Amino acid sequence: MKEITQVLRENSMKVTPQRIAIYQMLLQTKEHPSAETIYKTLSPDHPAMSLATIYKTLDSFKSAGLVQELNVGGASSRYDAVTVAHPHLICTCCGKVMDYKNDALSNLREKLPENIGFDIAFEQLLFYGICKDCKKQVQ
Numbered sequence: 001m002k003e004i005t006q007v008l009r010e011n012s013m014k015v016t017p018q019r020i021a022i023y024q025m026l027l028q029t030k031e032h033p034s035a036e037t038i039y040k041t042l043s044p045d046h047p048a049m050s051l052a053t054i055y056k057t058l059d060s061f062k063s064a065g066l067v068q069e070l071n072v073g074g075a076s077s078r079y080d081a082v083t084v085a086h087p088h089l090i091c092t093c094c095g096k097v098m099d100y101k102n103d104a105l106s107n108l109r110e111k112l113p114e115n116i117g118f119d120i121a122f123e124q125l126l127f128y129g130i131c132k133d134c135k136k137q138v139q
């Protein structure tokens with residue numbers, strides 16, 4: 001994997017310790033954190049970092065195509081450093097967002113017929129339901 005600093009430079013982004021920390025966290029997690037979760041996780045090591053900085057950073061990462069934003073409903077978006085379109089499973093009980101590995105359901109816009117008369121900017125395939133852990137608790 002390329003050095004994070006190199007990736008940021010290639011996308012004409014200023015390299016700051018905070019940006020490195022945010023991108024690194026997103027590359028390492030499978031949890032699809034919200035900006036608030038990133039803030040809570042990183043603030044012990046980066047006490048000067050504000051939630052506003054995280055939002056701004058996530059926005060520039062998004063514009064650069066380094067992360068995708070998942071509009072899962074509810075107050076906050078979730079972020080994923082895996083930028084190829086892939087399906088997600090969202091637990092409406094605990095709020096967990098999980099990858100659903102399925103090649104047939106990934107990158108669906110490339111499988112559409114060519115002339116649908118609509119310019120697709122991005123795609124999201126989200127399945128809502130109850131995860132295994134939450135199901136156990138109600139039984």
Ligand code: ZN
Pocket residue numbers: 091092093094095096130131132133134
């Ligand atoms: Zn759950």
Ligand code: MN
Pocket residue numbers: 032080082086088098099
């Ligand atoms: Mn994902």
